[in-house]
Amino acid sequence: KEKCSAAEAEYRDIISNAASSDALEAARVNCLGRKGVLTELLKNLKDFTIEEKKEAGPLGNKIKKDLEDAFYSKKNALESAALNEELAKTNIDLTLPGWPVANGHKHPLTIAMDRMTAILSKLGFVWAEGPQIEEEKYNFDFLNIPLHHPARDVQDTLIIGGGAKKGMVLRSHTSNVQVRYMEKNKPPLRIMSPGKVFRRDDIDASHSPVFHQIEGLYVDKNVSLADLKSDLTAFMKGLFGNKAEVRFRPSFFPFTEPSVEVDVKCVFCDGKSPCSFCKGTGWKEMLGAGIVHPNVLRNVGIDPEIYSGYAFGMGVERLAMLMLGIKDIRAFYENDLRIWKQF
Ligand SMILES: CNC(=O)COc1cccc(Nc2cc(Cl)ccn2)c1
Secondary structure, eight states: OHHHHHHHHHHHHHHHHOOSHHHHHHHHHHHHSTTOHHHHHHHGGGGSOHHHHHHHHHHHHHHHHHHHHHHHHHHHHHHHHHHHHHHHHSOOOTTSOOOOOOOOOOOHHHHHHHHHHHHHHHTTOEEOOOOSEEEHHHHTGGGTOOTTOGGGSTTTSOBOOSGGGTTEEEOSSTHHHHHHHHHHSOSSEEEEEEEEEEOOOOOBTTBOSEEEEEEEEEEETTOOHHHHHHHHHHHHHHHHOTTOOEEEEEEEETTEEEEEEEEEEOSSOOSSSOOTTTTTSSEEEEEEEEEEOHHHHHHTTOOTTTOEEEEEEEEHHHHHHHHHTOOOTTHHHHOOHHHHTTO
């Protein structure tokens, strides 16, 4: 009993004065290791009587446990002291938050395009694509746009040079896809053609030489303005919500007769207070449409006596600017993260 207490006192002293974890570990082995001082002392227990063991056993184990705890807590203290000393030397503040990980997201034009094509595909329109560099005949002639039509003037359309590319233009709408599709497929057909289109426009807040459009075309038997009105109303309600009000106004396009402009009631004002969105008219023009002109059907070999169809076209930037409240079309192409981080 005296020897154990003496050993305990001695090692408590060694522990409290231990200057390094190596010295501490060496002392632990000397005391509690296989050949340790205390281990050797406790081996004497086996020669004691049952009575003596009853008292000495628990006492010996308590001393052993207390010393183990003392070694352990001193080891912790030495290590954390060493770490704090290390940290004190550097000026790294470990409590600072980490760098925020910026989550990417789709470009707003892609978001707008996805929304429009998702609604149109639910309305049964199949996605069709075609060339951006197009023959004049598919961009103009087949669409009943006569040679003298201003749309064909060089100031409106980007003409690709002579040589092999003679008579080629950068398409000014995606109608070329519809024309090519009608040449190869017989009615009934119901297609949409999203894509990039080009105009000879100087870039400013509301014009860009490159922008995006979606066109739709439905050709079948007995297609009428009623089909056009119900389908486009569904499309507008899909885009602006079920409560959206839609208005059809007469218009003109060489490739449709009759032609209409489709307006949506202004969502920001009731049309009374002057609002920048609808210029106080209470309505916002969203897309153009019409019944496909019989000449166009004839040009692609579809008999207008048997078949009829409607078509429509809509700008994507226009919708994206409305959806996001963006005033300047150039924002879509300048990739200024200060803008796009807001969405
Ligand atoms: C941005 N686009 C607009 O404001 C108006 O676009 C429109 C209007 C009416 C019809 C069409 N497309 C079309 C295509 C064929 Cl193949 C035949 C007849 N029409 C595009």
